[in-house]
Amino acid sequence: MSKLRFSYQSEKLSQARSALMAPHPGGEARSFASAFEFCSRAFHNFDIESVKDQNARHWIETIKTLMNTKGVQDTTGEGTYVHRARAMSTTEKTDFSRAVSELASWFDREFWSST
Numbered sequence: 001m002s003k004l005r006f007s008y009q010s011e012k013l014s015q016a017r018s019a020l021m022a023p024h025p026g027g028e029a030r031s032f033a034s035a036f037e038f039c040s041r042a043f044h045n046f047d048i049e050s051v052k053d054q055n056a057r058h059w060i061e062t063i064k065t066l067m068n069t070k071g072v073q074d075t076t077g078e079g080t081y082v083h084r085a086r087a088m089s090t091t092e093k094t095d096f097s098r099a100v101s102e103l104a105s106w107f108d109r110e111f112w113s114s115t
Helices: 007-019 028-043 054-066 080-087 090-113
Strands: none
Touching: 007 028, 007 090, 028 054, 028 080, 028 090, 054 090
């Protein structure tokens, strides 16, 4: 498999992980919204079928589920990602952060182990 197989996903998930690290200069909701954007980019035109590892597939589904903005209204002009982040419970934030971290590490390992 090509060395570049998961390079884009590795980069974007690493950026998402960085966005979640404290301190949060723009506030926690904006940090999560930024992470959502990076994850969205990582998964844009990405075929989940290319991931055979069940743990990685679970993390992808967890991230997609928790950042879903279906039904979220942007009444302030801040963006639906900010509103979704504000609505997240502590458990959801923890699960999202853990999934991003684990998946970023997984993509890094896959990228660096490719030849």
